[in-house]
Amino acid sequence: MRWANGSSVPSPRWGEGQGEGVPRALQVPAMTPFTLYGVPVASRLILGTSQYPSPAILAESVTKSGTEIVTVSLRRESGADRSGQDFWTLIQGLGVRVLPNTAGCHSVKEAVTTAQMAREVFGTSWIKLEVIGEADTLQPDVFGLVDAARILSADGFNVFPYTTEDLVVAERLLEAGCKVLMPWGAPIGTGKGLNNVFGLRAMRAHFPGVPLVIDAGLGLPSHAAAAMEMGYDAVLLNTAVAKAGDPAAMATAFAKAVEAGRTAYLAGPMEPRDMAAPSTPVIGKAQLG
Amino acid sequence: MRLKVNGSEQDVAAATLAEALEVLDYSGTVVATALNGSFVPAKVRRDTRLTDGDAIEIVAPKQGG
Numbered sequence: 566m567r568w569a570n571g572s573s574v575p576s577p578r579w580g581e582g583q584g585e586g587v588p589r590a591l592q593v594p595a596m597t598p599f600t601l602y603g604v605p606v607a608s609r610l611i612l613g614t615s616q617y618p619s620p621a622i623l624a625e626s627v628t629k630s631g632t633e634i635v636t637v638s639l640r641r642e643s644g645a646d647r648s649g650q651d652f653w654t655l656i657q658g659l660g661v662r663v664l665p666n667t668a669g670c671h672s673v674k675e676a677v678t679t680a681q682m683a684r685e686v687f688g689t690s691w692i693k694l695e696v697i698g699e700a701d702t703l704q705p706d707v708f709g710l711v712d713a714a715r716i717l718s719a720d721g722f723n724v725f726p727y728t729t730e731d732l733v734v735a736e737r738l739l740e741a742g743c744k745v746l747m748p749w750g751a752p753i754g755t756g757k758g759l760n761n762v763f764g765l766r767a768m769r770a771h772f773p774g775v776p777l778v779i780d781a782g783l784g785l786p787s788h789a790a791a792a793m794e795m796g797y798d799a800v801l802l803n804t805a806v807a808k809a810g811d812p813a814a815m816a817t818a819f820a821k822a823v824e825a826g827r828t829a830y831l832a833g834p835m836e837p838r839d840m841a842a843p844s845t846p847v848i849g850k851a852q853l854g
Numbered sequence: 855m856r857l858k859v860n861g862s863e864q865d866v867a868a869a870t871l872a873e874a875l876e877v878l879d880y881s882g883t884v885v886a887t888a889l890n891g892s893f894v895p896a897k898v899r900r901d902t903r904l905t906d907g908d909a910i911e912i913v914a915p916k917q918g919g
Contacts, residue, residue: 613919623917638918639886641860641911644879649914653884656915666918674891681893682886682913753919803919 599798601634601745601776602691602723604662608633609793610823611664611778612816613803620655622812627659630816636664636693636801639683664725666693667713671706676713680722692717693725693747693780703753707734711741718742727780730764732771739775746772747780747801750792754804756784759791769796786815786822793826794834858909872899874910885914 598605612632617623627635637656642649656663665683670676673696680692696713698706705728714724718741726738730748738746748768751757759765760782769777779792780801789800800823809815857866859878868874871887871894887894888911894902904910 613917615917615919617917636918638916639913640916642883642885642914642916643860644875644883644912647883649885649916650883652917653915668918678888678891678893682888685893685895686884686886686913686915 599776601725606633606799608820608823609799609827610789610820611636611780611799611801612806613801614652614656615803616807617812620652623807624655624659625813626806626816627661629813629820630806631820632661634662634664635659636666636803637687638666638668639679639686662691663687663689664691664693665689666727667695669697670695671697671709673709673713673716676709677716680713680717681720684722690721691723691725693727695727704749705729707731710734711737714738714743715741725778730761730768732768735768735772739772745776745778747778749781750779750788750800751782751784753781755782756805757782758784758788762791762795765792765797766795786818789819790822790826790829793823794829796830799823855904855906855908857904857907860910860912866904869903870900871902871904871910874904875899875912878912880912883914885912887912 598607599609600606608631610630610632611634612627612630613636614623617626635656640649665687667676667679670679676694676696680694683692684690694710694713694717696706696709697703698709707729710726710728711734714726717724724743725745725747726743727747727749728734728738735746748765751760765779776798778799778801779797783789783800783802784805789802792800802819806812806815806819855866855868856863857874859866866874866877868877871889875881887899889902890909
């Protein structure tokens with residue numbers, strides 16, 4: 566094919582054998598695995614297990630999302646109540662890895678003790694570390710978060726800290742032993758998306774070699790796509806799927822959005838500009854006026 | 855002995871944490887325990903003696919985000 570300016574590019578050819586003649590754009594490895602603490606993970610969507618209308622809908626949503634990792638928690642249970650046991654049996658049957666959380670912990674001691682209990686119950690050293698500092702926003706207490714991350718990392722935990730886009734806190738978390746960072750998009754459960762795009766962009770640029778997962782506050786698949794388009798490695802969400810009218814369908818939508826965003830990021834999006842530039846060549850336009 | 859179990863005070867006829875779990879009908883369940891705010895691994899529950907007024911937390915897998 567020859568451009569109007571005389572240069573030529575290879576013509577795309579279709580359907581000529583396995584991989585041959587397929588336009589280059591379709592060969593982009595959109596969902597190549599990334600690694601979290603040395604574990605290769607193909608799906609860049611991590612899903613929470615809370616607030617679903619039923620266990621069956623939870624199971625279907627997990628399956629439809631294609632996720633390989635789900636978050637879980639530990640809560641009080643009486644001896645007669647077997648719902649926790651049933652839930653654990655359900656999750657184990659889905660063939661996914663669990664990422665236990667320290668949700669609701671407000672102190673370093675609470676978070677550390679919860680993590681220790683989670684490691685024993687779930688049989689994993691992975692821990693989504695939440696140290697909550699404020700009741701309205703459920704924002705991290707970043708000081709307690711760094712302290713707890715240091716204690717847990719020294720004790721052999723693989724810490725996934727739920728943090729903000731604060732770069733100094735991120736540096737401290739990495740110094741404390743974290744090898745993954747999970748900044749919020751917006752406060753937990755708000756569905757507002759990416760509240761501080763500029764801060765999240767800066768964070769991505771500042772830590773190019775660190776797996777970054779946007780966790781919390783996403784409400785729409787387009788939010789997830791935007792996170793992936795920025796180059797984030799994955800997203801973690803719960804309420805946006807669980808509280809949708811059709812959680813399983815929404816899980817499918819999020820899976821597609823994550824793939825679309827990742828593919829777009831790898832494809833190299835165009836640079837935005839303020840002024841228009843014609844997409845149709847001006848050369849050769851008929852003089853009709 | 856008078857214990858606080860998951861926030862509720864009750865009389866529990868047990869001398870160790872392991873016995874308390876049996877008496878409270880937790881046999882065969884997947885749970886984690888803490889005594890007075892500190893984690894007690896399952897393997898040492900039998901050797902963990904209880905005292906009047908102790909607070910026990912017994913937690914199980916649950917949904918989470």
